[in-house]
Amino acid sequence: MADVTNEEKVRIAADFIKHAPPGEFNEVFNDVRVLINDDDLLREGASSAFSQYNKDQYTATKVEGAEDQVLITEYGDLGGGRFLDPRTKRTFFYDHLRKEASDPQPANDLIDQTAEPWREALDNAFKVYISSHFKHGVSTIYGKSSGGSITLIACIEDHQFQPQNFWNGRWRSQWSVTFTQSSNSAEITGLLKTQVHYYEDGNVQLVSHKEIKDKVTFTDKETLAKNFTKMVETLESAYQNALAENYGTMSGTTFKALRRQLPVTRTKIDWQKIVSYSIGKHLQQD
Amino acid sequence: MAERQLDCALDLMRRLPPQQIEKNLCDLIDIVPFLCEDLLSSVDQPLKIARDKTVGKDYLLCDYNRDGDSYRSPWSNLYDPELQDGTLPSDRLRKLEIEANNAFDQYREMYFEGGVSSVYLWDLDHGFAGVVLIKKAGDGSKRIQGCWDSIHVVEVQENRSGRSAHYKLTSTVMLWLQTNKSGSGIMNLGGSLTRQTELDASVNDATPHIVNIGRMIEDMENKIRNNMNEIYFSKTQDIVSSLRSTMTLQDQNQRMKLQHDLTKALESRSGGM
Numbered sequence: 001m002a003d004v005t006n007e008e009k010v011r012i013a014a015d016f017i018k019h020a021p022p023g024e025f026n027e028v029f030n031d032v033r034v035l036i037n038d039d040d041l042l043r044e045g046a047s048s049a050f051s052q053y054n055k056d057q058y059t060a061t062k063v064e065g066a067e068d069q070v071l072i073t074e075y076g077d078l079g080g081g082r083f084l085d086p087r088t089k090r091t092f093f094y095d096h097l098r099k100e101a102s103d104p105q106p107a108n109d110l111i112d113q114t115a116e117p118w119r120e121a122l123d124n125a126f127k128v129y130i131s132s133h134f135k136h137g138v139s140t141i142y143g144k145s146s147g148g149s150i151t152l153i154a155c156i157e158d159h160q161f162q163p164q165n166f167w168n169g170r171w172r173s174q175w176s177v178t179f180t181q182s183s184n185s186a187e188i189t190g191l192l193k194t195q196v197h198y199y200e201d202g203n204v205q206l207v208s209h210k211e212i213k214d215k216v217t218f219t220d221k222e223t224l225a226k227n228f229t230k231m232v233e234t235l236e237s238a239y240q241n242a243l244a245e246n247y248g249t250m251s252g253t254t255f256k257a258l259r260r261q262l263p264v265t266r267t268k269i270d271w272q273k274i275v276s277y278s279i280g281k282h283l284q285q286d
Numbered sequence: 287m288a289e290r291q292l293d294c295a296l297d298l299m300r301r302l303p304p305q306q307i308e309k310n311l312c313d314l315i316d317i318v319p320f321l322c323e324d325l326l327s328s329v330d331q332p333l334k335i336a337r338d339k340t341v342g343k344d345y346l347l348c349d350y351n352r353d354g355d356s357y358r359s360p361w362s363n364l365y366d367p368e369l370q371d372g373t374l375p376s377d378r379l380r381k382l383e384i385e386a387n388n389a390f391d392q393y394r395e396m397y398f399e400g401g402v403s404s405v406y407l408w409d410l411d412h413g414f415a416g417v418v419l420i421k422k423a424g425d426g427s428k429r430i431q432g433c434w435d436s437i438h439v440v441e442v443q444e445n446r447s448g449r450s451a452h453y454k455l456t457s458t459v460m461l462w463l464q465t466n467k468s469g470s471g472i473m474n475l476g477g478s479l480t481r482q483t484e485l486d487a488s489v490n491d492a493t494p495h496i497v498n499i500g501r502m503i504e505d506m507e508n509k510i511r512n513n514m515n516e517i518y519f520s521k522t523q524d525i526v527s528s529l530r531s532t533m534t535l536q537d538q539n540q541r542m543k544l545q546h547d548l549t550k551a552l553e554s555r556s557g558g559m
Contacts, residue, residue, distance in 0.1 A: 004316040012313045016298065024301050031294040031301075035317050037287075132534040160528050167521070171529040192471070196525045198517055202479035203300045206522045210471025237532045242469030244523065246430070250463045250475065251519035254432040258422050258461075259511055263396035268508075271500040272492065274389050 009036060010045030017049040018056065021197035021205065022170035023161035025053060050096040051081075058157035058172045060138040063092045063101045068127075070101075071140040071155050084110060086142055087123055112143055115150045119143030121225035122152055129229045133236070134158040134171070151178045154232075166200035175232055177216060177224075185217045188228060192239050210239050292324055299329050304460075304477040307331055330458045330478060333421045333435045335402055338362055346404040346419040348437070360387045360404045375407050379414055382495065383407040389496050390418055393504065398422045398434075413444040413451065418503055429467060435460040435478075438503050442495060451495065453485045455502050459510045461518060475518060479510055 004012075013032045020028035029050075036042045055077060060069040063085060070076075070085040072094060078084055082091050083101075089111055093103045112119075123141040130137035137158040144151055159170040172193040179186035190212035198204045212235055218224035263269065295314055302310045311329055315322050326349050334347040338359040345351075351358040353372045356365040363380060365372040375383055386405040394403040401422030407414055417439050424432035441454040460478040467473075483506060487498045531538055 003319060009317050012317055015313065016302065016310075019302055019306075021301055021303070028298065028301055031298040034294040035291055035298070035314075037291070132536060133531050135528070135531075135535065137530075158529050160525065167525060169525040169529050171526075194526060194529070196522045197301070198477075198521055198525070199300055201481065202477060202517075203304045204475075204477035204479070204517060204522065205303050205305065206473070206475045206526070207303060207305060208471060208473040236530070239470065240526070240530060240532050242467065243473060243526060246465055246467070246470050246473050247519055247523050249428050250430055250432070250465075251515065253428055254424050254430045254463055255461070255515065255519070257427075258424055258432055258434040259398050259507075260396075261508070261511065265396075269393060269396060269500065269504055271389070271497040271504075274392050274500065275385065275494060275496050 006038075006041055007045070010041055013042060014046040014049035017046060018053050020053065021168055022057060022159055022195055023163065023168035024197070047096075054094075054096050054099070057170065058138075058155055059099065060157055061094065061099065061101045063088070063090065063104050065104055066090075069138045071138055071157055073140065073155050075142045075153050075155070076140065078110070084142070086111070086119060086140065112145050114145040115143030115152065118150055118221045118224065119152055121221040122154060122228060125225035125229040126154055126156070126232075129233055130156060130158075133233070137171075148180045149178055150181065151176060167196070167198045169196040170194075173232075173236060175228070177228060179218075179224075184219060185215055188212075188214050188216050188231065190214075190232070190235060192236065194243070208243065212239075288321065291318055292321055292328075295321060295325060296328065305462075305474055330435075330437050330460065330480075332433070332460055332462070333419055333437070335421065336366065338364075338366070340364060344402045346402055346421055348406070348417060348419060350408065350417045351404070351406045358406070360406060373408075376409055379407050379409055382414075383416075386416065386418075386496055386499075389500060390420075393500065394420050394422075397507070401434075410441070410443075412446075413442040415439070415441045416499075418499075430463060430465040433460075433462040435462075436507060438506070440499055440502070442499070444489070448489065450486060450488050451498070453487065453498060453502060454482070455484070455499075455506060456480065456482045457503070457506045457510060459507065459514065461514055463518075475522065479513055479517065481506060481510055481513075 013036050016032050017029060033042060054072045055074050059072045061072060062069050066085065066088045072083055076084040078091060081093050083094050084091050084107060089107045090104045091107050092101045094101050119141055126139045126141060130139050137156055139154060139156045142153045153176045156173045161168045175188060175190045177186050177188045192210045194208045196206040214231060216228050216231055218227050295318060299310060308331055311331065315325055335344050336347055336357060338345055338361050340362045343361050345359045345361060347357045353365060353369055356367050356369045356372060358365050358372060383405060390403050390405050394401055398420065401420060403420045405416060405418050407416040420436040422434045437458045439456045443452040445451060458478050458480045462476040464474040485502055487493060489495060
């Protein structure tokens with residue numbers, strides 16, 4: 001059987017990196033680095049995996065001069081390692097390995113002026129929303145227009161990293177709406193993702209995602225911002241309550257049916273009886 | 287270097303989503319093929335079931351009953367596909383293996399009320415080792431799929447007198463739960479916990495090896511079952527709640543303040559008594 005090629009090995013390495021659980025990128029990267037044992041090969045073939053991971057995970061970062069953090073996402077990717085912060089109207093360079101932002105510059109004509117008033121209204125409404133449901137959530141809202149329609153994309157992220165207690169978790173949600181300024185209703189789409197990793201003497205993970213489609217009504221940028229945000233609050237809470245309900249069924253019904261706490265006798269097994277029974281059975285077969 | 291690479295490979299398997307264990311293990315072996323045997327024997331995978339057609343009974347597959355691409359059935363002691371010189375336990379050990387399979391078949395029935403079990407033993411210099419496997423799949427009721435895999439590896443060092451032995455048990459239990467409902471979307475809660483324990487015990491007619499091993503495994507599995515209940519359904523759920531609160535944080539703070547005030551009021555009352 002032929003050995004696997006270097007290209008294939010690096011593809012696998014990149015795949016592993018992209019699947020690192022929240023908060024464990026460095027550990028997974030170090031493991032992969034030791035296994036591949038060829039830093040040049042790894043850097044050449046897997047560096048795109050670093051940026052893919054950060055964008056996928058909605059990694060939050062602080063840019064000098066900004067009050068709030070901004071998310072690294074595919075929607076803000078300007079190429080060449082630079083990203084957009086729509087709230088402060090700036091672009092910045094992001095080092096994917098060090099996870100550091102630098103070189104903030106004014107964004108100027110990267111800001112879509114048609115979408116901007118709508119984007120700003122939604123940005124403000126979302127900021128208030130996340131402050132009441134996420135202990136340290138970050139939201140980044142993008143706006144762009146094309147022809148007569150405007151598209152707003154809202155990204156939310158929060159996480160808890162407690163490696164000293166052997167667990168990490170992350171919430172990501174993404175909501176978008178496309179509409180024309182004259183319309184008074186539009187379809188909204190949402191994608192919610194939850195991941196939890198517990199690894200004290202084991203490896204237990206919760207992986208969940210849900211896609212949502214709904215309709216929002218509005219008359220202007222203020223009502224769109226208000227109604228859209230209220231819907232997001234309701235739908236995200238409904239998803240979370242559904243998770244809780246599943247937890248209840250899983251533990252109360254599914255888990256119980258897999259293995260009892262004790263046999264029907266309500267006592268532990270009498271192993272001496274079991275062994276003498278099976279020896280007897282064995283002798284009978286002779 | 288190879289030892290460090292094995293450590294990193296095992297660390298990787300503890301971090302990558304366990305829902306893709308088989309794929310991850312395959313990919314890992316592609317990167318470090320010289321660690322193939324080490325990885326296959328140290329990374330636990332969900333158990334596969336095979337049918338022993340000679341006796342019409344199911345048995346479980348693992349690295350310990352594998353020789354090449356064939357697997358040995360604990361019921362007939364035959365390899366499938368057939369092997370000319372497949373590894374077999376010694377005659378004395380095979381007798382013990384038959385008894386162990388019967389005993390754990392009953393254990394399985396009493397705790398799992400269904401499922402499949404298999405026990406495989408192999409000789410060591412001053413004793414023997416074995417693996418006890420159990421697999422139980424849920425019936426999919428309430429639209430939730432569940433599956434339990436037990437892998438108990440026990441090492442038995444017999445004292446020269448044969449009147450006592452030292453037992454070392456490493457147990458891994460895998461639990462898989464998944465559902466796809468409109469309210470929650472896809473929810474997949476899965477993985478494994480591993481525990482170890484050791485015991486010195488007398489070996490005699492009243493407490494032969496199977497009794498000592500049986501008690502050890504029963505206690506261990508009961509402990510892990512309780513751990514799993516706690517970790518899967520309490521701990522991970524608490525973590526989700528820490529990511530987002532369905533109640534507004536303002537309401538949550540108010541509730542906590544109320545609880546705090548109540549507690550203080552009750553304390554000062556009882557203090558005054």
